[in-house]
Amino acid sequence: MTRKTIAAGWTQERLAKLRTRMQQQYLDALVIPRWDAHQSEYVIERDELLAWASGFSGTWGLAIVTLSKAALFVDGRYTVQASGEVDTSSFEIRHLYDEPPQRWLAENVGKSDVIGFDPLVVPPQLYSSMKAALESKNARLSAITDNPVAGAWKDRPAAPTAKAFALALDKTGERSSSKRHRLAAALAERDADLLVETQSDNVAWLLNLRGRDIPDNPFLQTFALIDRDGGVELFADHDKLDPKTDFELENVEIMPKDQFMTRLKERSAAQSTVIVDPKFGPSAALLAASASGATAKVEPNPLTLLKARKNLKELNGIGRACKTDAFVLAHLFTWLEDEVPKARAEGRPLLEGQVELKLQELREQQEDYVEPSFRPISASGPNGAMCHYNAPEGGGAPLGGDALYLLDTGGQYLTGTTDTTRTTVFGEASEAQKLAYTLVLKGHIALATQRFPQGTKGYQLDAFARQHLWNEGLDYDHGTGHGVGHFLSVHEHPQRIGKEPVEVALEEGMTVTIEPGHYKAGEYGIRIENLFHVIVDEEGWLSFAPMMYFPICRKLLRSELLTAGEIAWLDDYHFQSRKRLIGPDLAPPVCEWLEKSTQPLAY
Missing domain, CATH: 3.40.350.10 (Creatinase/prolidase N-terminal domain)
Structure with a gap:
């Protein structure tokens, strides 16, 4: 089900x-x-x-x-x-x-x-x-x-039973004890006695453990109560934690998951100070503190912020995952360029769901691949206007002709998580579609190249991605960017770029997507998405560095609308993509597709 x-x-x-x-x-x-x-x-x-x-x-x-x-x-x-x-x-x-x-x-x-x-x-x-x-x-x-x-709900499905597993130091770059020491310091700085943690990806990151409870999300469902000395009460299904596995669980007491509410009430003792996140914590903690006379600090979770700042090992791992996924996409788009017109000519047009199956087949051939990071959005024509559309398994709308095709996809690799969107066409797009696509790309470039002072929040940058669309009376009704985890959730908090004010500054080491788009109901969808990480540009200033290098469709562009600086950025991005991806181990047809797709605009 x-x-x-x-x-x-x-x-x-x-x-x-x-x-x-x-x-x-x-x-x-x-x-x-x-x-x-x-x-x-x-x-x-x-x-x-x-x-x-x-x-x-x-x-x-x-x-x-x-x-x-x-x-x-x-x-x-x-x-x-x-x-x-x-x-x-x-x-x-x-x-x-x-x-x-x-x-x-x-x-x-x-x-x-x-x-x-x-x-x-x-x-x-x-x-x-x-x-x-x-x-x-x-x-x-x-x-x-x-x-x-x-x-x-009488036929409600049963709970999952998959085992947890440890993520080794060569992947995490930091031991759990070190993470807990840093978290304890953050709790002491806030004069808090207890952190109520219900976000499973936070617990997974803190303890360097992963699981298979949830499709496309490599963690198990857990709760935790974390003391200011770094001690942890972990609430999990005990039979998922095999004692033979090398888990980093020193100073961690494992308790049955169904005892969480009882312990929360017991631990929310009078005179204690409890931290609960306003948007990603349970109001149960607020009510428990109120009932016991404890002080509830409803404020951003310090653990979420620690997880968001990736160390060098994590960043390198995500970069490696992006490169692997770019190889996958290069094989896929090479196949699409050949298969879409051939299938249409033979009267058996390629369907959205068939692309999804081919994508999975290609990913399963890759080292360190575990599962998708979300179900791919393989959307042709009008289906692209539904931002989170999913095709029927193996079916859906046909590709080809003049219909725009949008593919939003990512993978979970042991080294990291990916998320990429490309929009293309196999026939001839209209001038209106090309205009919208070019405006989306201009917004993508504007934000990708923006320098900003330390302390800047994502919502303060959001308009850079929308400005060219706005000038034409166009917009999109979703965020411009979200965090991406390290072999964790593809939508990671707290960093975000969007219209909604999120009072979290972008910091060095954070990962974030840049994904402006435009959608016309009943006709098409356009989105261009890449993963970036935040770097120090110079003292007091930050900028974005690309992590995903993969060709952006040139066929949909109205290049006369691009400035010299925008053309230079795109040509350099394509040069870097070609440099990173083309090699002797790549099949000749894929190399040819990459060569063609990454030529300078003047070519």
Whole structure:
């Protein structure tokens, strides 16, 4: 059972069953986030509660169900998809940020209504905003341990059982004891006694362990309570940690995962100071501290920031993974250039899902490859306008003709994680499409070449990527860049580039994508994405250094719209790509494709 399958099986009967469970639990409304108790967008099938309750299969969003109404909140990546998947007679579709859920709650619940929420899933920031919105209605939020969706979902999948494994020092570049020592210093600096950690990738990084609980995410689902001396209580399924494995678990006490809430309440003792992240921690920690008289510091998690600053070993490993993935993509695009016109001529056009299968076949031939870092977005023509589209397995729309083709893909390698997007065409694009593509590239280059002072936040740079689109009255409704983990999550916090103010400065060693785009519903999607890391440009100033080198489609460009500086950047980027990728071990057809695709624009 997959997320798509769970969502596709939606009927109004599910909503009726859910409302019956809500009434049995004396709830007038229920908040159903897409993320899980680890505040992750990547969840196990068992936790696909939003897909089951609404029929929406996207990876981010939230629903609120009352006894008579319901609303689904999604961001700009999913507005088109949600409208096509969800029964709009049962759910209103709202924008997650422009029309936030707390506003809808205040408008649609009655006086003295009880609104249920899972305190492990809902973070403090959302909890506080909903609580404030309900004050005028005298309605109240009720923390629940028995989620009505879980109770109504009778064929809910079982939890995963895969074993954890250790990541060796030659990959991590730092022992777990050293990481915990640095974290302890950060906690002492904040005068905190306890850090409540529910983000599984943070725990995996801290303890140098990985797992296979979640598809495309090499970590296991864990919680942790971390003391100011660096001691850790790790809450995990004990049978996943084989004692014969060389885990770095000194000064770590392993406890059953289902004891986390009990220990959280016990450890939130009076006079203690507990740190919980406002966006990526559980409001359960806030409530536990309040009940015991402890002080809850709702502030950014110091562990998340430590993980974001990559050491040299991690950066080199990610660079190696990018180079391997570039070889994969070079083989794939060489094959596409030959296969797409041939298949169309033979009356058997190549389909989006077939490209995905070929991509996996090529990756599986690579050393250190583990799995995709997310399911590829292989999107032809109108499907490209759905930012997180997934093709039916082995099927989907045909490639070729004048349809733009967008491929957003990444791999999980033992050395690092990758994420790359390219847009191309196998026929002839329209002038309007070429204009949009050129504007997207100009924005990509503008941000990729931008120097900025230390202390700069991502949202302060976002407009550099949008400026040329804005000048033509165009835009895109998603972020411009996100962090990428070291053999961890492809969407890593806290660094981000986007319109939304995220008060985290970009720092040396952080990885971040740059991925402006443009989408025309019903027609096409355009995105150009590369992975970069932040470097010191000169004292007090930072800049971006590319980690992924792979040709950017020249066929879609209107080169007369590029400045001399933009042309020089693109030609140098292609020269560096050619230099890094072409070699004696590469098959001649792939070398030829790379040579052709990386020629200077004047060629």
